[in-house]
Amino acid sequence: MTIGPIELEIIRHRLEAINADAGQTLVRVSGSQIASEASDFNTAIMTADGTVVSCSKFILVQSTSLNLIVRDILDCYGENPGIGPGDQFLTNDPYLGTLHQPDVTLVAPIFDGERLVAWAGSTVHEPDVGGPVSGGFNYAARSIFDEAIPIPPIKIVEAGRIRRDIERDYLARTRTPELNALDLLGQIAANRASERQVLELCAAYGTDGLVEAMDRLLASTEAAFRRRLADLPDGVWRENSFIQHEQRSGADYLPNQVYAVRLVMAKTGDKLTFDFTASDDEAPGAVNATYPTLANFTMAAVLVHICQGLPWMPGAIWRTIDIRTRKRSVVDAEWPAGVAMSTGTSAQAIRNCVSGCLARLLDGSAAHAHMAMASSQSSGAGGMSISGHRLDGSPFTTLFLDELSGGGGATCNADGSDTSGTATSPGATPSNLETNEAYYPVLYLTRRELADSGGPGTHRGGVGALHAYRPHQTERSIALLSMAQGLQHPATMGAAGGEPGLPSGFAIMSNDVPVAGSKGWSDLADVTDLRLPDAATRLHPDQILVTSSQGGGGFGDPLERDPMSVATDVLAGLVSVGGALRDFGVVLRLDGDQAVIDHAASVAERQARLRARLGGREPRKAEGPVSGRRLSSHFRAVASPAGEQVVCASCGHGICNAGASLYASLVVHEAAAGERSAITDRYPGSERFRIRHFYCPSCARQVDVQVALAGDPVLEAMEVPAAHQPIEARR
Template identity: 50%
Template sequence: MIDEITFEVLRHRLDTINDDAAAVLARLSGSHLAAEARDLNTAIMAPDGRVVCCGRYVLAQVVSMHLVVRDILENYADNPGFGPGDQFVTNDPYIGTLHQPDVVVVAPIFVDGELVGWCGSTAHQADVGGPNPGGITYDARSIFDEAVPMPPVRIVEGGRLRRDLEREYLVRSRTAELNRLDLVGQVAANRSVTAEVGRLCGQYGADAVAAVMDRLLERTEALLRERLRALPDGRWRHVAYVEYRPHGGTTEAVYAVRLTMTKRGDDLELDFTGSDPQAPGTINAAYPALAGFAIGGVLIYLCGGLPWVPGGVWPVVRIRSREGTVVHARWPAGVAMSTAATCQAVRVSVNACLARMLEASRDLAHLVMASCQAAGGGGGTVHGERGDGTSYATMTLDEITGGGGATWSGDGADSSGYTTSPGASCANVEVNEAYLPLLYERRAELADTGGPGRHRGGVGTLHALTPHGDGASMTMMSFGQGLQHPLAAGVCGGEYGGQSVVAVVPDLAGLADEGERRLPMPSATVPIRTGELLVSVSQGGGGLGDPLDRDPAAVLDDVLDGLVSVRGALRDYGVVVTGDPRRPDGLRVDDPATSRCRDDRRHARIGRPPAPPAPSRQGRPLSAVLDLLPPAGDAPHREGVVACGRCGTVLCGAAGNVHEHLVVSDASPAERSPLGAVYEGADRFVLRRLYCPACAVQIDVQVCRTGDPVLAAIEVL
């Protein structure tokens, strides 16, 4: 046994060693994806592969890295075997990576001939081959139409890089030199971890280091189970949608990712078995990607204040899936675009269900967070030729500028990127211009893109760029998601964040005009010619709480900061802003007009004057706006009843679907689409708002397909 002080010293040393490895990888890489945007991560693992230290960059890249180690242990223990100084490279999404562009390199850590652990790193590489530059082929019918994945291969043997295997790996790529530098950086990062862990074992003993790893795993599992026991049992649901146009088709098909989350005692089940069958293309997620984004979501949205030790989370969270679905594809389905499509829907669904569970707890509601942006249509790969005839293929990562979700205590962070990738960011404009033959006309936060709520979601960002240089050409392959409907879910009655936008336009002048713009969905390849602008908008984060409860002074501050327009203040919050910003007294809130406007909105929601608030809440919270009350006397509902937490009105029995007893109002998602962009197919979706029939408070907001029944998002067990 080791004492607590030694334990704390060693666990922080392991974290520091792992963080230093990520810095080594970023410094040695020649790619802006790693060096600037930090689309990478590192991990230290126990001897069986369970992750005990994970970097704070792209969490989904490392939380399921044990699957790679498990494959090596099961298949290579005797042939070819592994020993000190060995390293294995793979980009096989059916074994343990997210998709083919995310290359994983893992290495065993030996001390005095004994295996004490593993280390690993992941880096998104600019191009790993396949028919389409950038490594993602939108029209892929199967994985054989994409970059062909490489199973784990021992590329470093006894500390020496195998030149034959390095050539085999690099010949696949159009950006071989960048990939070589990434590979060198990953190998060096693993060598750094191996050497530092060896020194740590030399100082404290290998047994002590092993004991720290075991305690980290055990303690994290125990703490997470303790947190779950403090939360109410229940079942929660969310549905998110992914669009994909099959090869040769003219219309996007819609695929549903359906999550039913059940919590009993200290057990948490994420059931995705109701998701749609896999697509005949590239949006599908293989199981490792499903697991990576699901567990990454649990770390962010449930484990606040707990150790981030993925290996300790896995025993607590049970993932149920069905092979052959869009979230658990069967070989050889195409999966290269999964991280920007189905995986985003997985992460949003986990986020939404965990938020519903947490908002029912008086002690843990402070952890509630709405969804951050999802990868949208503005994300994708760009490729072409420079003026000198050399080719390029990569991502700009402009889409990692969307808004963060609102929290229980405040607004979401503006243009902050993915919550589940806390250390990743968009590349700097000047860096992209230095690497690529393009010129940015604008990058700026865009008003009204944050999800409205009592607390506002963070806003997204507008980008406009054009090919630059003599003879330069550019083609984009858009991910094509979040254009027809929003993806970043609000919570506690908050609204969804703004949608994506991607379009090629002659100039920026027309974008300032109000009004609707009918746009086609992007095709597999979108050419951008000299003199044209590629315009994209990253998504906003979801809001928290009824927008009509937002402090008008906070809305005015947002207007003054350029985050909400005067028109948006009225449309989304019922706040009347008057005045002239050019005058000394500037803009101000018209308080009487705002009160009248909000009263009229509440009246319109339910068709009559709303009931007044109750003096206090009764029973235990079922959500931020619903209460679960015990049965009273000879009441027909022996299991208890669900009541509105705002006005106290009883809505239904506890065994019923409370959402069926709310006032439902369906609207077009296009009503808040940035720049007035409306894409073909948007009419297949509705934004469904649900209100208390007595006091008109907004209880929930759902995105669903037109004509779908109301989702039973909360179920009392």
């Protein structure tokens, strides 16, 4: 059958529908709330060589490098144990292709007769996969041998039948064999559903027709993506992100050390290069990322930020991307480094770096600036493994994903979505709290949106949420292993001068504290001793655990936000009256169900802040749109007798010559990491971080905000090359 353009689109949409159906099949069969409630899984369809041609949109990072797993199986198992119809292979090896050991992947070859046509795959985060600590995470891990030992690909289904010996070995490793067994059945059923429907496409269009269609879809998506890249400006952008974990020197522990992920991104023509080689050395613990994790989180950010309106087809996009890294670094660990906690630590820093650079790239294009988006929430203290015993003595362990209630990033024309979760996990969500209570001995006291947590900006970042629960129907304490990131500094960055979202929060307090009636951390900060969670953290029956997820980053200068929008947020409970003044310079009061703005006082307040940004000088008035080559929302390049010059897009002030250091020519103000937070500065280690605000030296417009280590040099986040200077020469 001839595959024309119409048939090609039908097949593309059919592959997406097959993936969605596989996901629903998995959820219906699975008994774990991690899959059925939080949607911590994903499915994919690949070509015969493992190239991912279609993936679901639940946890994107779980499927964009499945090609690495399939490639290994094809290379190693062709003769022994062989690859045949009805087979399925299981692995959770993060050095091979999964994210970390709790993510268990199952891939299945799809044969039409004796011909290998495609592969189906699915990944689910399991509540436990063995190792010395319940849940699969171990703060004290010195290497992977202190974690769950990864399983290389094993044929667990052979010719359509589950191999009971392999299944028995797999389930013997876990503390939750019943749930893992149900997830396994769900994944097997999902892959079989995909196989059946792919073979229906073979029957409808011919096997050759389907294979040709998949190849053409990959080629056309690659071509479309290359055209989009070619439309974007060439340049170099930088972003840094930070995680905390212990370091060791011999037998000594050095708690709460900082590891930096540093990215230099270059776009040249129709190719993107992500250079992570300046990132810190790997940690002697569980927070390192393997190369597959680095690749997955990089690709997921590219799909979300640049592929708007294009098919999300990782196999096509990989052909345009070059990742440069360094072995034995925190983003590319070498066996046997510990990696089980990577998805909530180093991997989030990777995503934040990629998202930040892509936002700067897109903001530099007049045609595509509307796609630029600030960072969404990062992993935080609300993501944790909990374990213990119920009242009847039976053990439990699971993963709570309350952190997935964080805010989305703002854009140039819209606020971020409130409590929307992580952008690269668009289908994931916190479990229903009543489901958590039904499965486990906890009682929730509150789950609600957290005012003032969204990053301030011309457009506000989405707000995060506050959660609180206590042990219930158990007389024993509950062990808590929190990812504990983003407590000491903001982890979700703004864009184009927007502020970061509020950092995470974590506290254990007495159960007589009226958490449910509080306004948030401003009411709770003084009633508890704020400490960083560690391997010994436990929640006792007379205590409450309170956590908060992060807000999304804002977009644009907060002093340029429409006061009416601020008033609307105040009425909705998303911004407090005090936050309206502190974050946006808007003076208002509540009068019944109305927010009354004092416009004269607001104008005076904003003007005073602009003068303060310039050390008391009167700011220059904006002159209207400034012509010239667009560099970002805030900068233009214009011709001058001395060569091309960078000017402010708002007031036209000449800032520096092209090729000079842009950021050294701006006014910079440093603030404490917790400048907007009631609790951040109370966590040990927060004093090491600074928030750097950059202003136009003439009109005082806020043009960038960076999180940095105290004493680090200013990050040249955007390079403005001299005319005709090649990109390669500047990296």
